[in-house]
Amino acid sequence: MTIWKLRNNNPLRKSYVTNNIKINEFDALIRITVEMSKYLYPYIREILKSKEDIEENSVIWNDFNKRFIELIKERFNMESMRVKKLLNQAENDEIIIKSLLILSFCISNQGYQKLKNFLYDF
C-alpha cells in the first residue's frame, strides 16, 4: 500500500499527488529497484541483446517496447510533453536503452549506491 502511494509521486502519472517524497522513502524505492534489477537481469540482458543485431528480427525488443507503450498509455498523463516523448517511436529507443543499461549496471552489492549516484547525476 505504501509503495503504491509512493508511485503517485511521479509527476508523469495520471494519479500524480504533490507530496514531497522523503529521503528514506526515496532510498527504499532505490533498494527495491536494485533488488528487482538483480532478479530481472537475465531478461534485461536479453532485451538489450535482441536490439544489437539489426538484421535479426528483434522479437523480444518489439514485445517489450509494445508492453512499455501500453503501460504508459494506461497509467501516464498523455497531455504531458515528456510522456509524448516517451511514446514517440523515433525518440524512445534511446530512453529505453539507457534506462535498461542503468539497471543492468546496478546489480552488484554496491548497486544501491551506484543507482543513487546515477539518479542524482541526472
Next chain:
Amino acid sequence: MQNKLSFHQSSVSLEIIGLPDYSNNENKDQISIISQWKLTLVDKPLIEGKIEHLGPIMDAFYIYSNLLIKNEIPIYESKLIDIKADNLHIHNIILKSSKPNVKPLVLKIGNSLLSDTINCFDQLNESPKVRIKKTYIPTNIPKKLRFGFNKKVKFFNLFISPFIAICSLILFSSSFIYFYSPFENIEKKELINPE
C-alpha cells in the same frame, strides 16, 4: 602454487591469478599479488595481461559506461585502450599492446556484453579475497548534491515562490519600462533649440 579466482556474469568471465601477501599474514586463498588476469568474452578473442593493465582497463570501462548513460559523448581514449560507440547498441574497443610491432586488437561488443563486463569488474572490486587498488567507481555523490535529496527539495521549495514572483514582476514591468535612449534625447534637444 598460485591461487586462481574466477568471476562470472552471463557471457563474460574474469580470471585472476596470483599469490597472497604472506608478509601481511594473509590467508592461503587470498590474492594480493596479481601475476596474471584473463577476461573471456563469448565469441571474442581472449584478453589477458599484467596487473598494471587491469586497473586502466577497468577504469576505461567504468568511465565509458558512465559517459554512455549520462548523455555525454561516449568516447574514452588512452595509451592502452580506446572505447567508442558505433551506435546506440554497439561499442568499439581497441586494445593497444605495449609490445612493439603488435597490431591493436579490435573488438565490437553490444550492450549485453558491456553490462556483463561491468558486472564482472564489480564482483572483483567487491570480492574480499582479492586485494586490488580500487578503480574508478562513482560511489561518491557529487558535491553539488551532497547535502541530501530532501534538503534539496526543501531548499528548492523555499526559493521557488519568491523566484517566480521576482520573474513575473520583471516580465510585467518590462512592458512599461522607459528605456533611456541618448539618440532620442539629442533629437528632442535639437527640436527645442533649433540653433
